[in-house]
Amino acid sequence: QSLPPLEQKERYKVGFPQMESNNPWRIAESKSFVDTAEACNWDLISTDAGGSAAKQVADVDSMIAQGIDVLFLPPREEKPLIPAVKKAAAAGIPTFLVDRSVDPNNAKAGVDYVSFLGSDFIDQGRRVAEWTIENFKGDKAVVVQLEGTTGSSPANDRKKGFDDAIAKDPRFTIVASQTGDFARDKGRQVMETLLQAHPDVDVVYAHNDEMAIGAIQALELAGRKPGEDVLIVSIDGTRDALQAIIDGKMGVTVESSPFFGPLACETMKRYAAGEEIEPWVQVKDRIFTQANAAENIKDAY
Amino acid sequence: MSTQSYVSGSSKPVFNWKKVLKNHGGLVALVVILGFNILVTPNFLQLQTLFVNISQVATIAIVAMGMTLVIATGGIDLSVGAIMALAGAIAPLIFQSEFGQMYPALGVALAIGFPLLVAMACGLFNGVLVSVLKVQPIIATLILFISGRGIAQMLTNGNLQTFKNPNFSYIGTGKILGLPFQGWLAIAIACVLFWIISRTIFGRYVLAIGGNERAATLSGGPVRRVKIAVYIICGALSGLAGLIVVAINSASDAARNGDLMELDAIAAAVVGGALLQGGRAPIFGAILGAVIIQLVKYTLLANGVEDEVALIAKALIIVAAVYIQQARKE
Amino acid sequence: MLDSNAFDLRKYISRNPQSMAVWVALAALILFGFLRYDNFSGAYNISSFLNYNSMFIIISVGMSFVIMTGGIDLSVGSVAAFTSVIAAYLSPHGIEIALPLAVLAGVAFGGLNAFFIIVLRIPPFIATLATMLGAKGGALVISDANTIAVDWGSNFTKMGMEKIYNFLPWSIVVVGIVVIALWFLLEKTSLGRTVLAIGGGEDASMLMGLKVNRAKAFVYLLSGGCAGLAGVILASGFGAGQPLEGIGWELTAIASVVVGGTLLTGGLGSVPATVAGALLLGLVFNILNFENGLGTITISAYWQMVIRGGFLFAVILFQARVMSRNKRKGRVA
Amino acid sequence: MTQLLKMDAMQKAFNGVVALDGASLDIEKGEVHALIGQNGAGKSTLIKILTGVYHSDAGHVHFDGAESFISSPREAQSAGIATIYQELNLVPLRSVTENIVMGYEPKRMGVFIDWDEAHKRAREILQRFGIDIDVTARLGSFSTAIQQLVAIARAVSLDAKLVIMDEPTSSLDVSEVKVLFGVVRGLRDAGVSVLYVSHFLDELFEICDRVTTMRDGRTVDCRKMKGVTKLDLISGMLGRASSEIAEAGMTEFSGGEAKHGEVLLCAENIATGPRLTKLDITVHRGEIVGLGGLLGSGRTEAARALFGIDALTGGAVSLKGASARLETPAAAIKAGIALLTEDRKAEGIIPDMSVRENLTLALLPRLTRNGQIDRAREREIVQSFIDALGIKTAGMEQPIRELSGGNQQKVLLARWLAVEPELLILDEPTRGVDVGAKREIQAIIRDFVSKGFGVVLISSEFEELVEGADRIVVLNEGRSIKELKNPGITEDILVRALAHTGEEAA
Numbered sequence A: 001q002s003l004p005p006l007e008q009k010e011r012y013k014v015g016f017p018q019m020e021s022n023n024p025w026r027i028a029e030s031k032s033f034v035d036t037a038e039a040c041n042w043d044l045i046s047t048d049a050g051g052s053a054a055k056q057v058a059d060v061d062s063m064i065a066q067g068i069d070v071l072f073l074p075p076r077e078e079k080p081l082i083p084a085v086k087k088a089a090a091a092g093i094p095t096f097l098v099d100r101s102v103d104p105n106n107a108k109a110g111v112d113y114v115s116f117l118g119s120d121f122i123d124q125g126r127r128v129a130e131w132t133i134e135n136f137k138g139d140k141a142v143v144v145q146l147e148g149t150t151g152s153s154p155a156n157d158r159k160k161g162f163d164d165a166i167a168k169d170p171r172f173t174i175v176a177s178q179t180g181d182f183a184r185d186k187g188r189q190v191m192e193t194l195l196q197a198h199p200d201v202d203v204v205y206a207h208n209d210e211m212a213i214g215a216i217q218a219l220e221l222a223g224r225k226p227g228e229d230v231l232i233v234s235i236d237g238t239r240d241a242l243q244a245i246i247d248g249k250m251g252v253t254v255e256s257s258p259f260f261g262p263l264a265c266e267t268m269k270r271y272a273a274g275e276e277i278e279p280w281v282q283v284k285d286r287i288f289t290q291a292n293a294a295e296n297i298k299d300a301y
Numbered sequence B: 001m002s003t004q005s006y007v008s009g010s011s012k013p014v015f016n017w018k019k020v021l022k023n024h025g026g027l028v029a030l031v032v033i034l035g036f037n038i039l040v041t042p043n044f045l046q047l048q049t050l051f052v053n054i055s056q057v058a059t060i061a062i063v064a065m066g067m068t069l070v071i072a073t074g075g076i077d078l079s080v081g082a083i084m085a086l087a088g089a090i091a092p093l094i095f096q097s098e099f100g101q102m103y104p105a106l107g108v109a110l111a112i113g114f115p116l117l118v119a120m121a122c123g124l125f126n127g128v129l130v131s132v133l134k135v136q137p138i139i140a141t142l143i144l145f146i147s148g149r150g151i152a153q154m155l156t157n158g159n160l161q162t163f164k165n166p167n168f169s170y171i172g173t174g175k176i177l178g179l180p181f182q183g184w185l186a187i188a189i190a191c192v193l194f195w196i197i198s199r200t201i202f203g204r205y206v207l208a209i210g211g212n213e214r215a216a217t218l219s220g221g222p223v224r225r226v227k228i229a230v231y232i233i234c235g236a237l238s239g240l241a242g243l244i245v246v247a248i249n250s251a252s253d254a255a256r257n258g259d260l261m262e263l264d265a266i267a268a269a270v271v272g273g274a275l276l277q278g279g280r281a282p283i284f285g286a287i288l289g290a291v292i293i294q295l296v297k298y299t300l301l302a303n304g305v306e307d308e309v310a311l312i313a314k315a316l317i318i319v320a321a322v323y324i325q326q327a328r329k330e
Numbered sequence C: 001m002l003d004s005n006a007f008d009l010r011k012y013i014s015r016n017p018q019s020m021a022v023w024v025a026l027a028a029l030i031l032f033g034f035l036r037y038d039n040f041s042g043a044y045n046i047s048s049f050l051n052y053n054s055m056f057i058i059i060s061v062g063m064s065f066v067i068m069t070g071g072i073d074l075s076v077g078s079v080a081a082f083t084s085v086i087a088a089y090l091s092p093h094g095i096e097i098a099l100p101l102a103v104l105a106g107v108a109f110g111g112l113n114a115f116f117i118i119v120l121r122i123p124p125f126i127a128t129l130a131t132m133l134g135a136k137g138g139a140l141v142i143s144d145a146n147t148i149a150v151d152w153g154s155n156f157t158k159m160g161m162e163k164i165y166n167f168l169p170w171s172i173v174v175v176g177i178v179v180i181a182l183w184f185l186l187e188k189t190s191l192g193r194t195v196l197a198i199g200g201g202e203d204a205s206m207l208m209g210l211k212v213n214r215a216k217a218f219v220y221l222l223s224g225g226c227a228g229l230a231g232v233i234l235a236s237g238f239g240a241g242q243p244l245e246g247i248g249w250e251l252t253a254i255a256s257v258v259v260g261g262t263l264l265t266g267g268l269g270s271v272p273a274t275v276a277g278a279l280l281l282g283l284v285f286n287i288l289n290f291e292n293g294l295g296t297i298t299i300s301a302y303w304q305m306v307i308r309g310g311f312l313f314a315v316i317l318f319q320a321r322v323m324s325r326n327k328r329k330g331r332v333a
Numbered sequence D: 001m002t003q004l005l006k007m008d009a010m011q012k013a014f015n016g017v018v019a020l021d022g023a024s025l026d027i028e029k030g031e032v033h034a035l036i037g038q039n040g041a042g043k044s045t046l047i048k049i050l051t052g053v054y055h056s057d058a059g060h061v062h063f064d065g066a067e068s069f070i071s072s073p074r075e076a077q078s079a080g081i082a083t084i085y086q087e088l089n090l091v092p093l094r095s096v097t098e099n100i101v102m103g104y105e106p107k108r109m110g111v112f113i114d115w116d117e118a119h120k121r122a123r124e125i126l127q128r129f130g131i132d133i134d135v136t137a138r139l140g141s142f143s144t145a146i147q148q149l150v151a152i153a154r155a156v157s158l159d160a161k162l163v164i165m166d167e168p169t170s171s172l173d174v175s176e177v178k179v180l181f182g183v184v185r186g187l188r189d190a191g192v193s194v195l196y197v198s199h200f201l202d203e204l205f206e207i208c209d210r211v212t213t214m215r216d217g218r219t220v221d222c223r224k225m226k227g228v229t230k231l232d233l234i235s236g237m238l239g240r241a242s243s244e245i246a247e248a249g250m251t252e253f254s255g256g257e258a259k260h261g262e263v264l265l266c267a268e269n270i271a272t273g274p275r276l277t278k279l280d281i282t283v284h285r286g287e288i289v290g291l292g293g294l295l296g297s298g299r300t301e302a303a304r305a306l307f308g309i310d311a312l313t314g315g316a317v318s319l320k321g322a323s324a325r326l327e328t329p330a331a332a333i334k335a336g337i338a339l340l341t342e343d344r345k346a347e348g349i350i351p352d353m354s355v356r357e358n359l360t361l362a363l364l365p366r367l368t369r370n371g372q373i374d375r376a377r378e379r380e381i382v383q384s385f386i387d388a389l390g391i392k393t394a395g396m397e398q399p400i401r402e403l404s405g406g407n408q409q410k411v412l413l414a415r416w417l418a419v420e421p422e423l424l425i426l427d428e429p430t431r432g433v434d435v436g437a438k439r440e441i442q443a444i445i446r447d448f449v450s451k452g453f454g455v456v457l458i459s460s461e462f463e464e465l466v467e468g469a470d471r472i473v474v475l476n477e478g479r480s481i482k483e484l485k486n487p488g489i490t491e492d493i494l495v496r497a498l499a500h501t502g503e504e505a506a
Ligand SMILES: Nc1ncnc2c1ncn2[C@@H]1O[C@H](COP(=O)(O)OP(=O)(O)OP(=O)(O)O)[C@@H](O)[C@H]1O
Pocket: B006, D014, D015, D017, D018, D019, D020, D037, D038, D039, D040, D041, D042, D043, D044, D045, D046, D086, D401, D402, D403, D404, D405, D406, D407, D432, D434
């Protein structure tokens, strides 16, 4: 089996089956595709699966039925979206995975789909851990982790990346790791509770910025000084997080950019031109700290 | 004829733990959970623990009280979470508008008043569907459950709205006598609702409708109006809870505000002694139910129980609490 | 209705005005889609639509039995998620092992519900809410919070992915057989009639000497089993056991049942109308996707929510109108 | 004759309230056995223990020659006991056929219900009662009377050794009662025993062989029907000497001549739909106007129309000379009209609420100041009615569902008397009420009109109607076709008026 070719034409019918729209990151990503559609001459079909992998497959099905030319798929889950990838391939539609990938055991880049555009969640967690090890000054650190939605792949990967890396430094002990559902309110509530059980916390690692902001609020409500007695580290690079870094309340956030539209357009054009596309078009995730937060905040979402 | 022969003579005042369990199942459950926490959970006996729990439970309690009223008429309201999101989305739009920034005091007042009006309008919508069009409550309120949050996101373009407005935030972060403002608010609402249910004609009609709607109608009760009013009250309280959540977070997240609140609120109401077929409105029971659910959540979190295991534990505790409650009916 | 006046359409409509609304709405929506979109009536769309919605059809039908007794089952989504994990684990042994065992796991959850409701006398709403939480937790525990890949080598994925004559998905065939059997059971057996009688009056049924508890237990076991089957289809059709799936399925199922004209207070209900209800709600998604494809507008996620709610509103208004027109014709107690 | 059932020293208390205190009962094979007693004497409780609905605290039950432990209605049925409960226990949403055959459906291949056969069977059994209805229609679409007949039909079709009928005739009128008696005799002739509970003592003389009397949860008497007088039965029930009772007539209505005042209500040509097409009725102050009619003649529909439940499709109503628009019960109540409905369970009581709350439900607006209920006055009023009507309750806070049927009825009557209406519509006000209480209620009605108010009385009991009403408007197929005037109406005249209505109307 070889990849379906993509002919070069004026306009393309493009499918973008978004998985959910319940957080700012997803909304920014969807917007990025809508904006790109204009610039890139796409007739964009964008759907929303409301957080269900099964619905996302059904959405892909309806796009195949409508005869799209290209599919940009952000797979909600690694394994359940494989059927969608295979169906698109069978229908002769070149597929690019966006921001998350699928299980490499059953679907391969260059065979079932063209390429994966995105960053590496495990790596994001690892980079947060490395920064923390480098920048934490004390000789003992009690760490609290606020996980993303239980069972979701970014939560699993960001936990794995961080846990593995932080374990290399004996100063750090993770005393609690609970889900905050990637949401500010839940993150705050969980942090409030964990703070009662572990008042000696030194580091809070949140799987996204929203929960990190929630944790900051919990600390402040309890009369603590985030940034001074407690170091907060996280992932995403949202405007609020950068502001918190500027204000000295947060240590670091590793970028996980949602603006995939332009990259998608460019990669598709390369593919249509017959270029060989690398299996993983890696996104360069920046790392925001006190050093560069101020200059980047205007571009943040 | 005397009624005496109908009352058995043997009612010695002995302490009967079975009876206590039957009549005060909810309280017993509360005591058990408290006892467990005091023994096991680190730093449980601290003022800050109380503070945290009150500030977290207030929203559930406030919504659960509204839900209790709706349930008392034999209805149910699935739209509470969506109404929270809607009210919460509107508030920052108002005080962050040009007008709101020009007249800050008026802006904040409007930012509280107007969302509550919208929430009441949602309640009116539910109430009209249920009482005038006779749509079954679960379905009637499912409409706003599905679309209410969508409307909230439309208003905000899906964006998270963050803000800094200490006046507005007071309803979520203020303190009175060292305890959270919203806790006092919940207590005040409970007192008012308790008075309404036990002392007013409106309250009596609420219970009568839940007990036998046809009989209430045929006795001249304003059944339609009472039912609509109950959904409006529930809507208003949900809206209030939505504002509190937004105020605490200094951010309005239309996608998440009030997510799954309907289940927590219903569970709290039932754990507190409400009967889903209607006819009972234990207002303080709803608070008790909310506190139990909150404490369960707190206990599991504070003791580091994994999320998935916590779900199972929560399930068992809800069943146990309701089981103790139900024993009373036998 | 399968009884003697099964094909007396006028009688059927006058007895079941509330089910009629769903058929009319379904026909209207199909016609709308057919006229408006190019590939809407294409084989690919129909067959993938049926494949995906077979899950919702089966849980809705299971749910309809529960609702007919005046109960409710909020656990179906979580149970389906749980059984999808079980099915995925068992997939190397083939569908003939995985399917029955996964369905059995669903039945076991139904048994738990029945135990809570019948023995402990916990209201169904709360009992099944607890099971919903428990099954979700259980699914995450046994899967270690990961999706579980199925064995693509065995015949397991056939059910969810292969189609007869490249058109009719196996999933809908299996579901169709089960649904028809259940339709028969409802209309033609004492058990089915007891289910309806309980909803119409549990005390009365008890006093009439009906086996009330047996029938109540049956509906929860059935609903659990149907959720189990949905879980198998989920695993088989999407190549993985998914502990996080099934969120909100219970409400979809309840809405299908009610749109199909079943009273939530129980006592009335129809299997085919429930199927129509499930198809109707599924069709709304499908049509929204096609509307997106027209390119005139890109409907954002929140617009979709509003439109779905508005559509449900329209169907319900229509139903209420049909009902009140019918009510005026005669006293309906 | 051999014994079929023996219940001995039965005890039962509900939360400390003693319902049975050593009651006993024995029934022989093939007899029709009457069970009588005042409201709350424990008749229904005794029956429910026998059929396994309740479990006795103490006592023995022998059935069909062996000590028996019946723990559920299902067991009772399989043991051969078929029961018609006092509060109709049917499933209104299901078809007539289903309500009759449920649990005993005819099957094909042992599994699949044979609906054709089932409908046929239902039709046949109903024909024995002279009714010909669409058995596939929902039971709930028929009147209470039909429903009661369906319940009876079901019990009779069950091939039982003992058929228990707890007030089977309370919703039936004379002709149906006759049919029922025919069926009961048929059962007896087939060797089936019947336990028959009724407050209509005259009925008992017609069909019963023996009678057991209960009082305050105890069995006080059991004897042959032959040779007993009505007075004996009443004195046994009340526990008073017969001389005390003999003084008054059998109804309390035969009081003084009432003076009729101005017109209170005048309805002309009103219609609400196919079941009420043309009704003319005038009620003066101080007058009781009866509504006579056979089953389904539209009496209840007439009451519903006057009380604003069903919207008028034609005609006009005027109150005290001014035209009135009664569109809701609330409006009717405001205008001074009250309606005691015939279906106590579905339209009257709020089961879980207390006697107090039930009693003041319609009065609430007047007990309220600024929305707040005046609780002291509420209690005062409730107590006065409990005393005045002799309502037997453990206290005003007892849930009404725990009261016996007759006492529930009194509470509902009190609910309406409390609002002091000018026109009281009573749909079967003494249904299920014992003789003593019936007379009390009748006295209350008489007292009520003597104050210059008006009453519309609907009763299937002709004696009550003939003696109580000053005029009787005769209804047939939803039309008023004739008016009879007292004095001078006899049951005979009424029956003839009803029977010949068809021809005269034509
Ligand atoms: N479920 C119950 N809970 C509490 N008390 C009850 C219950 N059922 C009956 N009682 C009480 O038991 C007594 C006997 O009631 P029962 O219904 O047997 O009377 P009855 O003789 O059938 O009267 P009626 O002629 O009015 O039907 C009454 O005082 C009643 O209040």
